[in-house]
Amino acid sequence: MKRGASGVRWSVDGGDRWKRRLASRWWRGGMAVAAGALPALAFPEPSLWWLAYAALVPWLLLVRSGPTGRRALLDGWLGGAGFLLAVHHWLMPSLHVFIVVLAALLGLLWAPWGWLTHRLLHGRPGPGRVAAALVLVPAAWLMVELVRSWEYLGGPWGLLGASQWQVPAALRLASVGGVWLIGYLLVLVNVALTVLIAVPRARTVAVAGITTCAAAAGAVWAWGPVAKESGTVRIAVVQPGVIRGPLPRFERSAELTRQVVGRDVDLVVWGESSVGKDLGQRPELSRELAALSRAVHADLLVNVDARRSDRPGIYKSSVLIGPEGPTGERYDKMRLVPFGEYIPARPLLGWATSVGKAAGEDRRRGTEQVVMRLPEALRIGPLVCFESAFPDMSRSLVRDGAQVLVVQSATSTFQQSWAPEQHASLAALRAAETWRPMVHATLTGVSAVFGPHGEPVGGRMGTDASAATVYQVPLGQGTSPYVRTGPWIVYGSLAALLVYGGYEGVRALRRTSGRRLPPRP
Template sequence: MALLAGALPALAFPAPSLWWWAYVALVPWLLLTRSAPTARRAMWDGWLGGAGFLLAVHHWLMPSLHVFIVLLALLLGLLWVPWGWLTHRLLHGRPGAGRVAAALVLLPSVWLMAELVRSWEYLGGPWGLLGASQWQVAPALRLASVGGVWLLGFLLVLVNVAVTVLIAVARGRTVALAGLAACGAAVAGAWAWVPQAKEPGTARIAVVQPGVIPGPGPRFERGAELTRQLAGRDVDLVVWGESSVAQDLTAHPELARRLAGLSRTVGAELLVNVDARRGDMPGIYKSSVLIGRDGPTGQRYDKMRLVPFGEYIPARPLLGWATSVGRAAGEDRHRGTEPVVMKLPGSLRIGPLVCFESAFPDMSRALARDGARMLVVQSSTSTFQGSWAPEQHASLAALRAAETWRPMVHATLTGESAVFGPRGEPVGPRMSTGTSAATVYTVPLGEGTSPYVRIGPWPVYGAMAALAVFCAAEGGRALRRRTDRPSGGRPDRAPGERPDQQPDRPSDRRTDQPTPGRP
């Protein structure tokens, strides 16, 4: 039951994309955990529920990882053990208003801590954060510009906890209603008072999606053919997907000349992605390379955060056998060292990201702080065609755009390609996984600095502070209980003894009186 209850929130993400379900999806899991007979059982419910959630959200990885996806889900599911324990601690039985109020703050906080830890790139990254389910809800996107996806996740868990209290905890319903009213006030306040991104101009961006074409050579030729069709359409930039070029441009100058010829034909720069062994450095890199009329402009970004097992195998000497049971990387890719903001002719500055990196809120925030006016993601989800992965990945671009007030172009080899404006609103048609075309988008540019870019992930810091206060209070309570015990080790009173009943002392007994019941 815990596994199934934990899996329910996955329906709020694409492809089902039942965004409204996220507001009650945790309720069955919470009800199960709070009713556990012991705290240990609640911790088991937290662990198995977390594993069920991760398996459901990442189920499309099973053909690639096989048994590893189960092991990873069980490992990362341990992050929800504190959540299960705290749910039982605060909501079990008939809690009063104080415990309910604490639950409305602490349970969302410990959920954020679980999401924060699993967002570490070496543990799989921040895919499937609960707040990401709200990528198409305009009020939620406005809140994202204030506190990022973290604020959305905090409020969603708070609403689920409040609904759970309304269902099962009669004494705490007033507090739960107050929590829901606070959430409503936060949304209304953000809608009324939070500034929005300014849109001082537009840029015409072309996205080339060759479609499902086996082999890097035919795929490149299809991309070149689609690019030539853009001649005379007055575009500012042409974006190809991830791994669109399979040879190093330095080692193959004829390939660089062909790309330069395409740039001259279109009258705009090309942003291609080279997935190849580099001549001047050992190993394979995935690099965003800007091509101008005369060839590579010298502006290049090397992918910094790689997909575990997909682009490298952690502890390969120990786990290298994964290549024999799944589609794990046969050779580790190499990492870049720093983000790059590329300058196009005119005033347009773009911040490139590669595939997996669009899931990380901190990377797009850093590019916006460095002066990027547009974010560009080059992706390839061709391995997962027919699954939920392409739609889930494209939806992340809406959140990153809303968080940073910067439009985001999500260009893929095989779909789904999509473009979102600086408020997270969709721009133009999405290119589905069955499309092979070049589409031109008139993209509104963002200006100004969003509160999230300026301040950072403050909901995470607030959650840490709340949990620190709780831990300090619990520690102090435990210390007081220990110091209240008599030094002789005798408990405060014997089992069954009334508080007002004191044991007899030898000096209180009258030895000259006969014992009752004896002659």
């Protein structure tokens, strides 16, 4: 190819044009939002899982190029807002403009991450600073994920590590350090790629970082403990489909349940809000459910979304039904969906009901998790919808003896969005983390079952299905390292950041003291 003067001139002009755009407040802000949104494509429904290994690079390059730490704070904030908007875009029909407000507020959590990235990677950092960046930038990312995982800030939906739910090697890592370990390594690889592109003098350190990640994953794959299977159980999942009204939904669920008569099941699971009336006030519903239990020779796990007769308020409750009716085993949902099931600080934010489909009345919370025992001595740990996003809840149930994790969910409000696929994928991670199978039963899809390695069991029921499917579910034996030790990578990340903060503080004090010393005579 011929390279004339005009070709060089075009290249220079192009570089100058990009420099002018980066110097423009609006152009740079728009690029930060777009760069932050890019990782959302790694999650279902696009499921471009491989993109997660490089999706943060444009954002990191933009942040490190900032002229000042203050600009990096802004780039981190805007990128975080873009990420949250992209991952939660399916909430827009319900929250409308309020989702933009929430994304802008929560995006602030990434501002310190942006500042730290700029601090360590700006300019021409040496190998020492780059090595620190490989440790501390992923650590700071985990701190952002940890804080936003608080249920009152929206919960842990869209943790970066969750994008790898269908990658066997990543699921094996999840059994050692949970979704947190996957996320840490993903950010480390992104930082290393950024250094390879922009910091030639430290490429050796970047290659060492990527090699270390690969070696760690290989070691876990080759020598890490794995779940042992200990028999199977047969579980029927009932998905009635898109049906308006609690009574027609109940009747369709009952009709589908009759289809599993004679199929030798151990448990039948209905989705969230499958029963719209309190069973204490509607004894005829209890009798019908008991008759279904007798017909299929198995207990039913239904979900009641109604005002309680024995205490004030509306609860969402997993209720176990036996041949004689409710067995007394009941779990009340503890972690509610912000704005969907309650409005945080309702006196201040109650206006959200006027611009979207926010909860008109707050649901009440349960107080403790419950492990239910079936007649065959099978122990199940119920979760309700949003709660499957919280790694600590599954871990707690397994530590209390649950052999099977069961999630009752309903995403019918977001039927044509990415939400059903995203939600179902979380079950694979929770199963891999705990070495316990997870049953994800929904009203309208996607319903799915995953084994103790996080592997899919049987076929999925999509959002167009109205059916009852029986799954041969393998049971897991043993205790996974993650269940035993918890999120150790989070604790290590916090410790590393505290050490770095102490180091920088001591340096700042020394510089201040040096300036105050009187000159020597």
